[in-house]
Amino acid sequence: MKKIDTIIFDLGGVLIDWNPEYVFLDAFEGNREKMQWFLDNICTMDWNENQDAGYPIKQATSDLVGQFPEYKVFIEMYYGKWENMLGGEITGTVKILEKLIKTNKYKVVALTNWSNETFPIAKQRFEFLNWFEGIVVSGDEKTRKPFKKIFDITLNRFNIEAKNSVFIDDNLKNIKTANTLGINGIQFINPDELIKSLELYNIHIK
Structure with a gap:
């Protein structure tokens, strides 16, 4: 495991x-x-x-x-x-995020394709965006997923060992790039499926 x-x-x-x-x-x-x-x-x-x-x-x-x-x-x-x-937050996933952070067992960060001009609007609207240890915003970095460069930026910025990390994304292209770098990828389908997928990595949401 x-x-x-x-x-x-x-x-x-x-x-x-x-x-x-x-x-x-x-x-x-x-x-x-x-x-x-x-x-x-x-x-x-x-x-x-x-x-x-x-x-x-x-x-x-x-x-x-x-x-x-x-x-x-x-x-x-x-x-x-x-x-x-x-449209709003995906409530089931936000609850998973909250539980993961409360365990104090994991470094929890975000990697998003988002214009740096519109991201501040999201930051104002969604309180949970302040829960992350850090967020890599593609618009700030002048590159985006699925390109390797933005994954390298994320790993280096937060001192992440690829093989010890899990990356959750709904886009399969992004998961495939993550996998080539040794990052464990989970394609997001819905919150219930995410809980099952996390359990495969001995991450239990209670």
């Missing part, structure tokens, strides 16, 4: 419910097909991830409006109403 002393949490999709649908389903008057086309072809996840890696939001918005002027109103809505994409 591996001796785990560090737990690394992703935030969006694990502890925080974030979804552009909360803004754009309304914007497209409930037409899910039109909304999905817009998110797949205009304000794409690749485009959003570029801001997560530190590209300025104002510039990114201007760039995209230049490419698709007919969608100007919707493009500007992406970050203009970004706060409304935050």
Whole structure:
């Protein structure tokens, strides 16, 4: 049995419910097909991830409006109403986080793909973000998951031994990179499955 002393949490999709649908389903008057086309072809996840890696939001918005002027109103809505994409905390996972911290057995940190311009909004809204020993925010580092560099930054900053750590993320691409570095990865499905997965590493949530 591996001796785990560090737990690394992703935030969006694990502890925080974030979804552009909360803004754009309304914007497209409930037409899910039109909304999905817009998110797949205009304000794409690749485009959003570029801001997560530190590209300025104002510039990114201007760039995209230049490419698709007919969608100007919707493009500007992406970050203009970004706060409304935050659906709330994923309560079951927050409870797991709290219990892990209260054991005093583990170093608990976070590694998130998040624009450094919007992350302060999340910090204000979610008290549990203050519980971590530290948070690596991709926008601050000018790189993002799944690239190796941001994992190296996290391991070095918090003096983490890869083989003694568990990394929890909902994105399989990020888990695969973590695994190549010797970090034990758990793909997040839901809080109940997370409890079962942690037990495989002799981490028991009571």
